[in-house]
Amino acid sequence: xxxxxxxxxxxxxxxxxxxxxxxxxxxxxxxxxxxxxxxxxxxxxxxxxxxxxxxxxxxxxxxxxxxxxxxxxxxxxxxxxxxxxxxxxxxxxxxxxxxxxxxxxxxxxxxxxxxxxxxxxxxxxxxxxxxxxxxxxxxxxxxxxxxxxxxxxxxxxxxxxxxxxxxxxxxxxxxxxxxxxxxxxxxxxxxxxxxxxxxxxxxxxxxxxxxxxxxxxxxxxxxxxxxxxxxxxxxxxxxxxxxxxxxxxxxxxxxxxxxxxxxxxxxxxxxxxxxxxxxxxxxxxxxxxxxxxxxxxxxxxxxxxxxxxxxxxxxxxxxxxxxxxxxxxxxxxxxxxxxxxxxxxxxxxxxxxxxxxxxxxxxxxxxxxxxxxxxxxxxxxxxxxxxxxxxxxxxxxxxxxxxxxxxxxxxxxxxxxxxxxx
Ligand SMILES: Cc1ncc(COP(=O)(O)O)c(C=O)c1O
Numbered sequence: 001x002x003x004x005x006x007x008x009x010x011x012x013x014x015x016x017x018x019x020x021x022x023x024x025x026x027x028x029x030x031x032x033x034x035x036x037x038x039x040x041x042x043x044x045x046x047x048x049x050x051x052x053x054x055x056x057x058x059x060x061x062x063x064x065x066x067x068x069x070x071x072x073x074x075x076x077x078x079x080x081x082x083x084x085x086x087x088x089x090x091x092x093x094x095x096x097x098x099x100x101x102x103x104x105x106x107x108x109x110x111x112x113x114x115x116x117x118x119x120x121x122x123x124x125x126x127x128x129x130x131x132x133x134x135x136x137x138x139x140x141x142x143x144x145x146x147x148x149x150x151x152x153x154x155x156x157x158x159x160x161x162x163x164x165x166x167x168x169x170x171x172x173x174x175x176x177x178x179x180x181x182x183x184x185x186x187x188x189x190x191x192x193x194x195x196x197x198x199x200x201x202x203x204x205x206x207x208x209x210x211x212x213x214x215x216x217x218x219x220x221x222x223x224x225x226x227x228x229x230x231x232x233x234x235x236x237x238x239x240x241x242x243x244x245x246x247x248x249x250x251x252x253x254x255x256x257x258x259x260x261x262x263x264x265x266x267x268x269x270x271x272x273x274x275x276x277x278x279x280x281x282x283x284x285x286x287x288x289x290x291x292x293x294x295x296x297x298x299x300x301x302x303x304x305x306x307x308x309x310x311x312x313x314x315x316x317x318x319x320x321x322x323x324x325x326x327x328x329x330x331x332x333x334x335x336x337x338x339x340x341x342x343x344x345x346x347x348x349x350x351x352x353x354x355x356x357x358x359x360x361x362x363x364x365x366x367x368x369x370x371x372x373x374x375x376x377x378x379x380x381x382x383x384x385x386x387x388x389x390x391x392x393x394x395x396x397x398x399x400x401x402x403x404x405x406x407x408x409x410x411x412x413x414x415x416x417x418x419x420x421x422x
Contacts (some may be wrong), residue, residue, distance in 0.1 A: 002325050006390035009321060012103035013314050017302050017386045024387065028368045031398050033384035034209060034349040035372055037234030037299070038347070046298025050291055061290070071264065073288045074281055077242065079112050083190060083308065084207065084227070085217035086244050089279030093229070093242045093296075094260070094288045097208055098127045100226040100243040101175070104204050105135040106255030108224060109173050115200070116141060119166055119174035121150040121158055125181050128206055132175055157185050157340060164195035173202045178216070178225075179209035184349045185340040186210065190221040197223075203353050211242070213348045213385070215308035222384050227348075232348060232384060233303075240289065245280040247266050252276070258285035302386065311385050316343045318383035321390050322350045322390040333404040339382060349382035352400075358416035359409040360400065366412075369396050373419075 023039040024030045027209055030038055053061050062069045078088035092100075109118065116139075122130050144246060148168050153159050157181065167174060174196060179186045189205060196203045205225040207216060211230030218225055225244040229235035257274050262282040266275040276282035313403040323337045330352065338351040354360060354377060361373035371381045379400075384392045403409055 002328060002394055005321065005324075006394045009317055009390040013317060015385065015387050015389060016306055016311065016314070019387070021302065022387055025368075025370070026265060028370050029392050029399075030370050031381045031388065031392070031396055032370045032372050033386075033388075034380060036229055036230055036237060037212075037232060037384065038255040038387070039236070040234055040299050042300035042301040043234065043236060043295045046294045046301075047291055050294035069288075069290045072290060072293050073240075073260075073284065076240070076293050076297050076300070077281065079297065080229070080233075080242055083233075083300075083303060084211055084225070084242075084244060085215065085221070086219050087247060089250065089281075090219065090244055090247055091242055092245070092280040092283045093293070094240050094284050096238075097206070097226050097228045097241040098131060099285070100241050100283070101128060101131045101204065101206070102135065103254055103256055103285075104224050104226060104243055104245070105131060105173070105175075106138070106189075107252060107283075108202055108204075108249075109135055109139075111136075111139050111141065111146070111172050115170055115172045116146055117148045117168075117171045118146060118149045119150060119171050119176075119201075119227075121177065121180070122152050123182065124175070124177065125206065125208070128175050128177075156183055156338060157345075158187065160188055160192060163187070163192055164199075167196050167199040167201045169200075170200065171201045173204065175204045175206060177209065177371045178205050178207040178211075178214065178227075179347045179349075181209055182378055182380075183351050184209075184346050184380070186214070186340075186342070186345050186347045189216065193222050209349070210347050212303070213215065213308070214312055219246065222246065223249060229299075230298050232386075233296070234299040234386075236292065236299070238292065239299075240292050243280060243283055245283070250280065250282075251278050252280070252282055252409055254283050256285060260284040260286055260288065284296045285416070300343035305341060306386075312347070314385035315348050315383070316346075318385055318388060318390060319346055319348070321349050322381060322383055322393045322397065325394055326350070326352055330396050331403065333401075335400075335404075348384060349380050351380050353377050356409055356413070356416070358419060359412040360403060362412035362416055362419075363403045363409040364396070364399060367399050369399050371396070373416075 207227035211227035230239040338353040
C-alpha cells in the first residue's frame with residue numbers, strides 16, 4: 001500500500017534535479033538537507049573554477065576576467081533575490097546568519113522607555129536568542145526584563161493568533177522563524193508582518209528553514225529577514241548567509257560599518273568617511289570569502305528553471321507521505337508526528353517525537369540513514385524536494401520501524417546520553 005503510493009508519487013512527480021547533478025554521500029539516504037544540503041556537481045565545479053582563477057590571476061582576480069571577485073557578492077545577492085521574492089538591491093550576502101541578525105537588530109532596534117521589548121519564541125534557535133539578548137544588553141537593558149518569550153501551545157507549536165496578540169504597545173521588534181527549526185511548523189509570514197505593522201512592531205524573519213523551498217515574496221510580505229544558505233539552498237558548510245532589507249528602509253546606515261559596505265566607487269577612499277552602498281549591500285562588513293561564494297553561486301545554478309511553488313508542492317506531497325508512513329509503521333512504538341498536519345503550516349521537514357529520539361538518530365546513522373536529533377525528543381527528517389524520492393522516505397521509515405522492532409537503538413543509549421545533538 002505505502003510502496004504503491006511511493007511508486008505513484010515518484011512517477012508523477014520525480015525530483016526536479018536528477019541524481020547525476022548531486023554528490024550525495026554514497027550509500028546514504030540523505031534526509032538531513034534541513035541541516036546541511038548536499039554537495040552538487042555545479043557547486044564543486046564552481047569552487048574548482050574559483051581556485052583555478054586564483055591560481056591563474058592571483059590578486060588580479062579581484063578586478064580582471066569575466067567575473068571579477070570585487071562585485072561577486074552583489075552578483076550572488078542578485079541571484080538569491082528572486083528566490084525570496086525580493087529586488088536585487090534588497091538582499092545582501094556574506095558572513096553568518098548570526099552576524100546578519102546582529103547587523104539588523106543593531107541597526108533597527110531602537111528602544112525607548114515605553115517601547116523597548118524584543119519578542120522571540122520560547123525555544124528559539126540558540127543563536128537567535130543569543131543575538132536578541134546581547135542586543136538588548138547593548139542598550140543597557142536586562143534581557144530578563146526586556147526580552148519577551150512567545151509561549152508554545154500544548155503541542156509545542158506557536159499559535160499565530162497568540163504571536164499577533166503578544167505584539168503589544170511596549171514591543172519594539174520581534175524575531176520570528178519562518179519555519180520553526182525543531183517542529184517544522186511554518187508561520188504565516190505575510191499575515192504576521194501585517195499584524196506587526198498594525199502594532200508598530202518591526203519583525204526580523206529568520207528564514208533559514210524555508211529559503212530555497214518556500215516561495216517567499218519578501219518585497220510584499222516583510223520588512224527585514226535573514227537566512228542561511230547551507231540548508232535548502234545547498235551552498236555548502238558555513239556558506240555565506242543573507243539578509244533582506246525592504247527598499248522602504250533603504251538607504252541604510254548600519255550599526256556596524258565596514259569598507260565592503262561602501263559605495264563601490266568609494267571603497268578605497270582615504271578620507272576615512274564611510275559612504276554606504278545604496279542598497280542592502282551597505283550591511284556588508286569586510287572582504288567576502290570568494291571560495292564560499294563560489295560554492296553558493298554554483299549551487300544556485302540548480303535552481304535555474306525551478307518553480308518554487310512546484311517545489312513546495314512536491315515537499316507537501318513528500319512530507320504528507322512521510323507522516324502517513326510514520327502513522328502506519330511507527331505509531332505502534334509510540335512515535336508521534338510532531339509537525340502540524342495542515343499543508344500551509346509545514347514546509348520541508350517532519351519532526352517525529354519519541355523519548356529515545358537521540359539513540360534512534362544514532363541507530364539510523366549507523367545504517368547510513370542520515371537524519372538528526374534535536375532535544376529533548378525530536379527526530380527531524382527532511383525529504384528535500386530537489387533530490388529526495390518518496391521511495392527514499394519509505395525506506396527510511398522502514399529502517400526506523402525495523403530498528404524499533406529489534407530494539408537496535410538500545411546499544412546507542414549511552415552515547416546518546418552524552419550527545420547534545422546528533
Ligand atoms: C533558525 C536558524 N538560524 C540560524 C542558524 C545558523 O546561524 P549561523 O549561520 O550564524 O551559524 C541556523 C542553523 O541551523 C538555524 O537553524
